[in-house]
Amino acid sequence: MNVLRFMLHNRGQVLELTLEHLWLVGVSTVFAMLIGIPLGILIAHRQRLNKPVLAAANIIQTIPSLALFGFLLPVPWLGDRSERLAILALTLYALLPIIRNTYTGIAGVDSAVLEAGRGMGLTESQLLFQVELPLAVSVILSGVRIAIVVAVGLATIAAAIGAGGLGEFIFRGLAMVDNRVILAGAIPAAILALVADVGVGWLERRLRAG
């Protein structure tokens, strides 16, 4: 109850930080999709590339997040706003599940189906958009789902480099040893993760049905 009172009393700030958080997660996920899905398709079609690309994405995933945020701080071409840094780092982390699932989805399409498509005279791009992607979409979206849920959690660390987000409450609460403040950051973050998960799940079912 104390937590609710605290959140209600600071609702302006809770809302602002939640929106910042949403912004970090949303933009980075979109970037990761724009990069990750084409890359996943590419490595499914050019098997030679799949090992190095997936290995690179794997290595990025193993870098501790605070270290990556810290390393990126002095990079000059990102401008003077820390949000961009955080978005870059979160994009890098979101790549692995998206690339891997796109690759798995496309590579898992039955070759007999592809042959049938070719036999009907479909071009390669028709084959991609009308056969492969529709069959792979639910696998790809479950990758996006994982990426979003992970990003919601990782984005709390963005506060440690001054990029804002709900992590501000969490770090402040840790410093003050005040559970209310920690939870004021953690609860909205958990809700964001749940809502995103359910939302993408809904989209997944819609697309499969359509």
Place this chain on the structure above:
Amino acid sequence: MRPGAIAGALLLLVLPLSCAPSHSNRVVVGSKNFTESFILGELIAQQIEQHSNLKVERRFYLAGTYICQQAILSGRIDIYPEYTGTALTAVLKESASGDRKDVYQRVKSEYERRFGLTLGPEFGFNDTFAMEIRGEDARRLGLKTLSEAAAYTPHWHAGFGYEFMERPDGYQGLVATYGLHFAERPRIMDLGLLARALKDRQIDFAGGNATDGLIPALDLFVLADDRHYFPPYEAVPVIGVQLVKSHPELLPVLDALANTISDSEMQQMNYAVDGQHRDPQEVVREFLRKKNPSR
């Protein structure tokens, strides 16, 4: 699947990309991720807000000295509170020695020369490292200084913040100077948790900060640094190149904060936030009102 619909949805998400005010009419105030630092950050922020029409952005809770230094060098923050002793040893990598004035002058000229950063005037208090034990232990054993405590530490469990373990003016030098040995490898924990862990007997010896508001509140005793191992740690604002260039009018505004906070006043503000769980913004507002009754 309808690729058009998806492309549209993506576009909608990307459209509102970054349209923040340009850097020239906003000031970004940073702070480290512990209570005293964000109280000082808030103080700087409110002082600028009261005396100018600039938009102040708060970037508090930065993870330590390294991140703050990188952030101010790359212009991502314009100003943040630092401690002279920390700047000297952790940033400039120089040996810790000298009195308050001496250390301040060295840090000021070296920051100017090496980084082009300006050191503002001291806030007035000295937040040195404080080696704390429980008050009851200090009275029972009649301990006053770190040298005296060295005889007992082999039976004690110690706890320190992670930065203290690594920094040159931290753990290694401390145990070497006083010949301290502990029962086991010290536990590393968040600064905010140390005082409570000490009170709860999870540890018997904690490396905290002298202005920690919980020291009097939890009846902790600070062992005197009788061999003067720690340099002075006066809190000062570090000001970035950008701010000095584009808003020189703010420098006298910050100068007005010089020597306004005594050791005990800082301890009280820390306690208001840490012990009484009051909102830091409110605590700072109250403090400024007290110092500046006309406003």
